[in-house]
Amino acid sequence: MTAPMQTAPVAGRTLIEVRGVAKRYTGGTLALDGINLSIAEGEFLSLLGPSGCGKSTLLRLIAGLGQPSSGSIEWPRATYDVAGEPERGIGFVFQEPTLLPWGTVFDNVFLPLRLAGQRRRDAEGAVLDAIEKVGLAGFVKAYPRQLSGGMRMRVSIARALVKRPKVLLMDEPFAALDEITRMRLNDDLLELWAGRGWTVLFVTHSVYESVYLSSRIALMGARPGHIRELIGVGAPYPRDENFRISADYNEYCRITSAALRGAMAGKGGDL
Amino acid sequence: MNDDQRALPIGVRIGVPVVLGVLVIALWEVLVWWLAVPKFVLPAPSLIFKSLTTDYPSLLLSLWITLRITLMAFFIALGLGVALAVLSAQSRLIEISIFPYAVILQVTPVVAIAPLILIWVGLEHVDRALLILATIVAFFPILSNTTLGLKSVDHNLRDLFQLYGATRWQRLRYLQLPAALPYLLGGMKISGGLALIGAVVAEFVAGSGNGAGLAWRIVESANRLNIPRMFAALLMLSVLGIFIFLLMAGLQNLLLRRWHESAMQRER
Numbered sequence: 001m002t003a004p005m006q007t008a009p010v011a012g013r014t015l016i017e018v019r020g021v022a023k024r025y026t027g028g029t030l031a032l033d034g035i036n037l038s039i040a041e042g043e044f045l046s047l048l049g050p051s052g053c054g055k056s057t058l059l060r061l062i063a064g065l066g067q068p069s070s071g072s073i074e075w076p077r078a079t080y081d082v083a084g085e086p087e088r089g090i091g092f093v094f095q096e097p098t099l100l101p102w103g104t105v106f107d108n109v110f111l112p113l114r115l116a117g118q119r120r121r122d123a124e125g126a127v128l129d130a131i132e133k134v135g136l137a138g139f140v141k142a143y144p145r146q147l148s149g150g151m152r153m154r155v156s157i158a159r160a161l162v163k164r165p166k167v168l169l170m171d172e173p174f175a176a177l178d179e180i181t182r183m184r185l186n187d188d189l190l191e192l193w194a195g196r197g198w199t200v201l202f203v204t205h206s207v208y209e210s211v212y213l214s215s216r217i218a219l220m221g222a223r224p225g226h227i228r229e230l231i232g233v234g235a236p237y238p239r240d241e242n243f244r245i246s247a248d249y250n251e252y253c254r255i256t257s258a259a260l261r262g263a264m265a266g267k268g269g270d271l
Numbered sequence: 272m273n274d275d276q277r278a279l280p281i282g283v284r285i286g287v288p289v290v291l292g293v294l295v296i297a298l299w300e301v302l303v304w305w306l307a308v309p310k311f312v313l314p315a316p317s318l319i320f321k322s323l324t325t326d327y328p329s330l331l332l333s334l335w336i337t338l339r340i341t342l343m344a345f346f347i348a349l350g351l352g353v354a355l356a357v358l359s360a361q362s363r364l365i366e367i368s369i370f371p372y373a374v375i376l377q378v379t380p381v382v383a384i385a386p387l388i389l390i391w392v393g394l395e396h397v398d399r400a401l402l403i404l405a406t407i408v409a410f411f412p413i414l415s416n417t418t419l420g421l422k423s424v425d426h427n428l429r430d431l432f433q434l435y436g437a438t439r440w441q442r443l444r445y446l447q448l449p450a451a452l453p454y455l456l457g458g459m460k461i462s463g464g465l466a467l468i469g470a471v472v473a474e475f476v477a478g479s480g481n482g483a484g485l486a487w488r489i490v491e492s493a494n495r496l497n498i499p500r501m502f503a504a505l506l507m508l509s510v511l512g513i514f515i516f517l518l519m520a521g522l523q524n525l526l527l528r529r530w531h532e533s534a535m536q537r538e539r
Binding site for chain 2: 060063064065090092094096098100101102103111112114115116143144145
């Protein structure tokens with residue numbers, strides 16, 4: 001393929017550098033092999049691929065949940081603590097909302113600050129601010145059980161944002177939601193991201209979602225998980241309904257779909 | 272409790288069993304009178320009630336003695352069970368070292384170890400033996416349920432706590448203990464009843480200490496063929512058991528109703 005958008009322009013300075021990362025599980029399964037990826041400050045990068053291609057594994061390694069079997073993940077711009085761990089400054093959103101069922105919306109969003117040793121009174125402003133940002137101002141005292149799936153996911157996003165992270169890692173966050181809720185959350189996410197300078201790393205298996213959201217798509221293949229292709233989505237932000245029905249959007253989706261088909265047809269190990 | 276019962280109004284839920292109880296007692300009274308059953312075989316309810324009103328000073332004292340042992344055993348079991356569960360949740364090594372002995376303690380019939388405990392604490396401290404025996408009986412459900420609860424934390428939540436650099440103490444305080452609460456309360460419900468059973472069985476086997484508990488009243492009444500008083504003591508035991516159960520159920524509902532499946536009311 002020779003489309004001009006295959007290699008994307010790297011927006012800012014490198015924030016995360018993934019070098020030759022492989023991950024082999026104790027059972028012997030090789031989940032990832034030969035992953036090289038530079039993630040730039042301020043970009044919206046999607047990891048797109050069929051299920052089982054290791055995209056969630058890669059995201060978790062970047063988050064520091066588990067160690068790569070070989071290779072390294074560097075944070076050139078981060079300071080390192082005494083234990084040699086980088087101060088990543090990340091927010092993580094899981095596929096499930098992953099809320100404390102016994103806590104109210106406030107308690108759940110307050111959690112990261114509480115774990116950082118802040119007192120409730122001092123954190124109140126930041127917590128209420130994050131809750132308001134995701135549009136749940138009226139539900140501060142509600143329990144997760146009383147909320148819909150989309151609202152729970154909003155709480156989860158508010159919790160990820162409350163510490164003002166530099167990077168937001170999202171692991172198929174909207175996969176379990178209905179189409180309408182998903183589109184709204186996509187729009188809201190873009191709005192939150194716009195102009196705030198943070199970086200988003202977004203795992204998805206939806207071509208349409210990845211094209212709509214991302215400035216760059218890393219297309220992954222399976223067995224073992226590897227990056228096949230980097231696709232730049234050059235369309236300018238802010239993006240809205242007009243982008244969703246534009247010819248550009250269609251074209252990007254077509255290219256990405258074709259590449260994904262290639263990834264699913266191709267044998268994994270040949271890269 | 273299934274959904275059918277939940278849908279019934281509270282008046283019906285309480286009224287129907289009460290009416291049934293009254294009917295059974297009336298039938299009992301009439302049959303005993305009609306068939307002229309001797310009172311040392313089956314006393315009429317009226318006779319039991321009379322025994323309850325005339326013997327109540329001694330019965331109430333016995334009730335208090337049994338209640339005290341039950342409560343003390345329950346709280347010791349609660350403290351010990353939770354402490355050991357928390358300890359074994361900290362390391363797999365501690366868990367595998369503690370658990371076999373807890374199981375041995377649980378499966379050995381309390382009746383069988385009563386004489387041994389009695390000798391150890393000294394025959395002049397029977398009440399201590401009763402307390403130890405009741406505690407052993409009540410302890411296991413707390414330990415095993417709490418251990419299970421502490422381990423049943425959602426994996427993603429565990430990851431989340433790791434991501435935010437939670438300390439061991441924070442993880443315990445804000446994640447594991449709340450997650451274990453429904454399990455602990457379930458254990459407490461079983462344990463409360465077992466503490467009472469333990470207190471009674473221990474008294475049967477080890478005898479009574481300074482004052483006679485309800486079990487001793489029952490043995491004594493049997494020896495004297497004072498069956499109405501025996502029934503009165505039995506009645507008190509049941510009421511005590513029901514009271515403990517209701518207390519636990521109330522606590523469970525109070526603590527869980529806002530977030531846990533088990534205590535949520537559903538509208539349909």
